[in-house]
Amino acid sequence: MVSTVCIGAFMAALDAGIVNVAMPSFVRAFPGAGPGSVAWVSIAYLLTLDGLLAAFGHLADLVGRRLMYTLGFLLFILGSALCGAAPALDGLILFRVLQAGGAALLQANSVAIITGTVPEHHRGQALGVQGSAQAVGLTVGPAVGGLLLARWGWRAIFYVNVPVGLLGIVAAGLILPRDPRVAPEPFDFVGTLLYVPALGLLLLAFTQGSGPGGLSPALAPALTGAALLAALFWRRERRLSFPVIPPALFASRAFSTGVAGSLLAYMALFAATFTLPFFLERVFHLPPAGLGLLMVPVPLALSLLSPAGGWLSDRVGARWICPAGMLATALGAALLATLDAAAGLVALVGAMLVLGAGFGLFNAPNNSVVMGASPHHHLGVAGGILNMARSTGMSMGVALAGAVFGSLLRVGHPALLSYHAAFWCTAGLALLAALVTAGRGEATPAHRRGIDHRLHGHHWRLA
Secondary structure, three states: OHHHHHHHHHHHHHHHHHHHHOHHHHHHHOOOOOHHHHOHHHHHHHHHHHHHHHHHHHHHHHHOHHHHHHHHHHHHHHHHHHHHOOOOHHHHHHHHHHHHHHHHHHHHHHHHHHHHHOOHHHHHHHHHHHHHHHHHHHHHHHHHHHHHHHHHOOOHHHHOHHHHHHHHHHHHHHHOOOOOOOOOOOOOHHHHHHHHHHHHHHHHHHHHOEEOOEEOOOHHHHHHHHHHHHHHHHHHHOOOOOOOOOHHHHHOHHHHHHHHHHHHHHHHHHHHHHHHHHHHHHOOOOOHHHHHHHOOHHHHHHHHHHHHHHHHHHHHOOOOHHHHHHHHHHHHHHHHOOOOHHHOHHHHHHHHHHHHHHHHHHHHHHHHHHHHOOOHHHHHHHHHHHHHHHHHHHHHHHHHHHHHHHHHHHOOOOHHHHHHHHHHHHHHHHHHHHHHHOOOOOOOHHHHHHHHHHHHOOOOOOO
């Protein structure tokens, strides 16, 4: 069962790594398209993915996770095939939205399926294996993308998803358990139409709010619109008996700190991994081939330590494993912030391994705490919220790191000091994640029953 979920996790991560490598090829393939236009191949995907995760998780709680997970494979395959056949850039961007819808169905349900079927004393290890599959996909994605681009061109990077997705459909049909019957509930379409654009505007503000000329004039309106829609959404959800994102879930300290910790941890990880290629090229003067090879230590350490972190949390609990992992990530980032070209590759690789290993220790135990705090019939929406925090953290981390070292470079600071500043930001984010998750306990069955009572009661107003 875990292996079936790992196929979806691996496929989505592999696609992310492959598509990033292909951006220059898109500029050459579509006459008149510049880097700004081509960037929407990724931006449209991320906005759609983030916006739909929680909604699709909630929908899966209502109609069945096995069904929605299989539908995710179908949409992802269809979107990938259409992307590969796209005649123009506009069509490619549109089909990436469809592909992202499939990815949202897969990601929103993956941790929910594991949590709902794997015994509690093996949950951390199973989530660690899933995290390892994602890390392997991210690790091999750039290399696979480069090979496909060199041999068959950019269309092949989308067609490669089709056989992997077909394997996932077969495995889901044969292995995943049938969904239990659930009591019918209405789906909150109005709430969904409020929170999806709110999140989209927030992400646009972070990813497109600054550029070479400074802050964008659209930044303030985007943030204002996001805040207004979010306020309307939260006011509505507190008054509904069947909200799309139940506010009562956040009354659990284990759940709320886990989601916040995940957001901060992924901000830290992707701030570092976004800065690293520039750091390696400008400071260590590595050629493209060597640069790609030296990007491997972080996801390699993450993939190796993720199952170990889950195994440890199953045996001793996650109370101190999560903050210890984030402290290690902060240490790795701080070490990177002290290195220059004279430090040598051994010190560089060592710092990257520490950073990746710390995140590997953190991720599966934290996911296990969040999912363990969620009532069984709300695992889908809980998994969607958790993955939404992950994906949002990725986007915000990249935007923050780019803003930090980009603004310093623009005003004339040396490249080395500019990249060091971004690594210190990474260390600060990791320390915040450690502080947020330190000392919290895991949810007990009685605690989950209390949350369940709130979810099915009519007293939604939270202090």
